[in-house]
Amino acid sequence: VDPHTSLTRQKGFKVDDFYAARSRTIPPLPWSNIAPPFSLYGARTGNSLRAAIALEEAGLAYVQQFIDLRAGAHRQPDFLALNSAGQVPILVDRRVSLMVLTQSNAIMMHIANAAPERLLPGKSAIRRARFHESFFYFITDVIAPNNAAFQMKLAGKEKEADYLVWRSVAKLEASERFLVDGPYMAGDRFTLADIAGYTIARASEASVAWDRLGRLKAWFDLVGSRDGVRRGLQAFDVRKPN
Secondary structure, three states, rough: OOOOOOOOOOOOOOOOHHHHHHHOOOOOOOOOOOOOOOOEOOOHHHHHHHHHHHHHHHHEEEEEEEOOOOOOOOHHHHHHHOOOOOOOOOEEOOOOOOOOEOOOOHHHHHHHOHHHHHHHHOOOOOHHHHHHHHHHHHHHHHHHHHHHHHHHHHHHHHHHHHHHHHHHHHHHHHHHEEEEEEOOOEOOOOHHHHHHHHHHHHHHHHHHHHHOOHHHHHHHHHHOOOHHHHHHHHHOOOOOOO
């Protein structure tokens, strides 16, 4: 499989997690030349979908493993052997040795570094600065308060949760200011910043004042029309058997 030209996502493929449990860096497995180089464990969460979109847009061959959070699959010993925190997503990279990454933003950057021409802004110092500004803006100013709101709601603190949701949406709407040099957040090139921004914008779509945010709405529609984005959003869809 050429990871840069052929995307193969095999839904039934099983990874031998015994090796990952033994060590996070081990010699290449004997079958690594025939298996997709990446495995992504996740669910229909924003963090998991961002990682899946990154893999799809990068054109890297991978297999996805759906983790049923409601059934407690993330608390089972096999899963905890990969990530003791019991969280998704998890990326297994077996291109050279078996490496396990468990932090979603680190996963996205690792994927981008494997295909920089598809997910990073190029060599221009200005473009790279714009990319870093918009990417980290979405991570810290938009996604983080939204995640905190979810935790507050679980704790029964509805008032605090509502404030954090409002703050997240307000910061999302303010991100239109990045759309000045091209159709994407870092200019004329699609990057991780667009993945981070789009997934949270999609989750907050009903609360955004799109009618007064023409550039942001055009960006939202453009990113949502990309084949890689669409495939990534479906990576962890689970359909009941007939």
